[in-house]
Amino acid sequence: MIKFLDQIRASGITPELIAEIIEAHKNDHDRMKKLYDRYQAEIQGVPILNRKAIEYEDFETGRVKRIDHKVNNKLNNSFDSEIIDTKVGYLFGHPIIYEFDDKRETGTTSPVKQLIDDFNTLNNTADEDSEWGKMATICGYGARLAYVDRTGVERIKNIDPWEAVFISDGNIHEPEYALRYFSVYNGQQKAEFYDQKYVYYFSTKDSSAFTLDEKKLHMFDGCPLFGLANNKELKGDAEKVLSLIDAYDRTLSDASNEIEQYRLAYLILKGLGADEETLEQLKETGILSLYDEKDDVSYLTKDINDAIIENHLDRLEGNILRFAKSVNFSDESFGGTVTGVAMKYKLMALENKCITMERKMTAALRYQYKLIFSAWGTRKKADASEYLKVWFGFKRNLPANVLEEAQTTTQLKGNISEETRLSLLSFVDDVQYELQKMNDEEEEYRKSMPPLTDIATDMDGDEDEPE
Numbered sequence: 001m002i003k004f005l006d007q008i009r010a011s012g013i014t015p016e017l018i019a020e021i022i023e024a025h026k027n028d029h030d031r032m033k034k035l036y037d038r039y040q041a042e043i044q045g046v047p048i049l050n051r052k053a054i055e056y057e058d059f060e061t062g063r064v065k066r067i068d069h070k071v072n073n074k075l076n077n078s079f080d081s082e083i084i085d086t087k088v089g090y091l092f093g094h095p096i097i098y099e100f101d102d103k104r105e106t107g108t109t110s111p112v113k114q115l116i117d118d119f120n121t122l123n124n125t126a127d128e129d130s131e132w133g134k135m136a137t138i139c140g141y142g143a144r145l146a147y148v149d150r151t152g153v154e155r156i157k158n159i160d161p162w163e164a165v166f167i168s169d170g171n172i173h174e175p176e177y178a179l180r181y182f183s184v185y186n187g188q189q190k191a192e193f194y195d196q197k198y199v200y201y202f203s204t205k206d207s208s209a210f211t212l213d214e215k216k217l218h219m220f221d222g223c224p225l226f227g228l229a230n231n232k233e234l235k236g237d238a239e240k241v242l243s244l245i246d247a248y249d250r251t252l253s254d255a256s257n258e259i260e261q262y263r264l265a266y267l268i269l270k271g272l273g274a275d276e277e278t279l280e281q282l283k284e285t286g287i288l289s290l291y292d293e294k295d296d297v298s299y300l301t302k303d304i305n306d307a308i309i310e311n312h313l314d315r316l317e318g319n320i321l322r323f324a325k326s327v328n329f330s331d332e333s334f335g336g337t338v339t340g341v342a343m344k345y346k347l348m349a350l351e352n353k354c355i356t357m358e359r360k361m362t363a364a365l366r367y368q369y370k371l372i373f374s375a376w377g378t379r380k381k382a383d384a385s386e387y388l389k390v391w392f393g394f395k396r397n398l399p400a401n402v403l404e405e406a407q408t409t410t411q412l413k414g415n416i417s418e419e420t421r422l423s424l425l426s427f428v429d430d431v432q433y434e435l436q437k438m439n440d441e442e443e444e445y446r447k448s449m450p451p452l453t454d455i456a457t458d459m460d461g462d463e464d465e466p467e
Contacts, residue, residue: 001025001167008167008177013193015210018202022181022191025165032139032162035236039081039138046076048249073256079245079317080238083326087237088134091354093397095126096365097430101389112382116390119372123156132158132228133361140234141172144364145180146224146371154375156368164225172227172234173364180225194218194225221374221384228364231356241324248316255309270296325349343398351396358394365392395426402427 004021037045044050053072098120100113120126128144135158136142143164149155163182168175181191191202191210199218202210218224230236238245281287290297321328327350344351369387377384409421418438422431 001165002169004167005169005176008195013177013195013200015202015212018179018181018191018193018210021165021167021179029162035080035139035239036135036160036162038242039084041076041078041081046249047246048076048253049074051250051253071257071260073253073260075249075253075256077245077248077252079248079320079324080242082328083238083241083321083324084134084137084236086326086329087137087350087354087357088130090350090397091357091394092130092133094395096129096361097393097395098125099391099393099432100386101391102386112386112389115376115382116369119154122153125156128156128158129361133357135161136228136230136357136360137237140230140236140239142228142230143180144226144228144368146220146226146368148219148375154372159225161227164227166225166227171363172229173360174367175223175226178223178225178227192225194223196222199224219375219378220371222367222371224371226364226367226371229360231360237324237326237353241320244316244320244323248313248320251309251312251316268296268298270294270298322349325353347398354396361394362392366390393423398426 001021001024004017004024007017034045039045041049051072051074098116100110100116102110102112132142132144134142139161141161143159143161144156145159146154146156159180160182163180165179165181166172166175167177167179170176176196178194179191180194181189183189189204189210193200193202197217198215200215201213203213204210317328320326327347366387369390373382373387374384376382405425409424412421412424418435419431422428422434428434
């Protein structure tokens with residue numbers, strides 16, 4: 001998309017250029033939409049669900065027909081959604097913690113921190129962040145729009161990534177221009193183009209060509225439609241292993257076909273024949289009379305080497321998880337005895353992948369607050385440059401060993417700050433709130449304590465007299 005950058009800088013955005021950008025984005029649009037359809041297990045998105053049975057020709061006599069194409073199982077093993085949900089649950093299972101570093105007194109909340117908390121509550125940020133990360137993991141990048149609602153309040157919402165195009169010579173989390181396009185119920189196409197100050201609204205209306213409907217200020221200092229990259233290559237987590245997943249689906253489906261075809265096997269009558277009447281009677285009673293000791297009845301079936309199938313499936317599953325850098329938490333190796341360093345080694349590939357996403361998301365969130373603070377600065381609610389004081393904390397979602405955490409933090413008491421020490425506890429979500437509660441409890445306990453003279457009287461039975 002960088003090829004459009006100079007054109008827009010030179011002559012601005014035009015309806016013709018909008019159509020060119022959408023056409024250039026078509027391949028990425030189709031790729032991301034197909035990945036999301038596959039995540040949802042939609043028929044059009046999963047190859048195995050579209051497999052047709054192979055039609056074999058009849059034998060030469062025309063009286064004997066093949067039956068090995070009568071069964072066509074379509075078993076979808078949704079490893080792709082498992083890979084995505086594992087990462088999202090591990091990285092975003094605990095909501096991102098938003099802190100504002102203004103050197104305030106411990107346990108107090110500044111007006112700007114309250115602004116941030118109210119903004120996150122209004123926008124249901126914990127859920128929005130999780131869904132944003134999920135779409136980036138599926139499609140390669142996610143999209144988010146900052147806007148001012150009808151009441152004049154700053155808001156954010158996630159945009160389907162296949163509807164968003166970022167035009168920049170840098171990263172997509174801070175684009176110079178961005179385009180959103182989509183279809184409405186009557187087949188009409190709409191497009192919204194964003195630059196550093198304005199949003200341009202286009203539509204096709206009665207023709208197939210775009211026309212400019214209106215131009216408005218969007219009230220932010222920067223392009224308000226921005227992206228979250230899953231990685232530098234803008235690829236989804238499961239894209240590298242889709243062929244392996246397809247192979248697993250085919251193998252398991254074919255193995256299921258073989259098992260089911262046992263009941264469709266050919267009936268072999270040795271030493272006797274059967275007319276139509278006898279065969280009809282066999283269907284009703286399931287009984288054949290054998291008069292000679294050489295007569296025999298059996299079924300013609302294929303031998304299935306289940307060991308080869310199982311080994312093949314195990315190898316495919318191992319390679320899928322290995323190359324997607326994921327783990328299977330239901331595996332026996334993740335038993336209750338695995339803790340500490342051993343657990344970290346098992347999670348190293350997943351952790352490395354999540355560290356990349358964490359860095360990308362930190363950059364995107366910092367740009368988001370740059371936009372929000374610019375609007376707050378215009379309304380004199382906060383200084384626009386204070387977005388640099390917002391920090392984001394990520395906590396991995398794993399079963400917690402509370403006893404081990406308590407022992408570790410006890411040994412650290414007095415050696416590190418209380419804020420850092422409390423942040424090591426998995427069950428403490430808001431460190432500042434916990435510090436405030438500790439201060440409140442300490443103050444309440446101090447006020448409820450009797451004076452030292454009263455304590456001395458209670459111990460001696462009488463007030464102490466000076467010697």
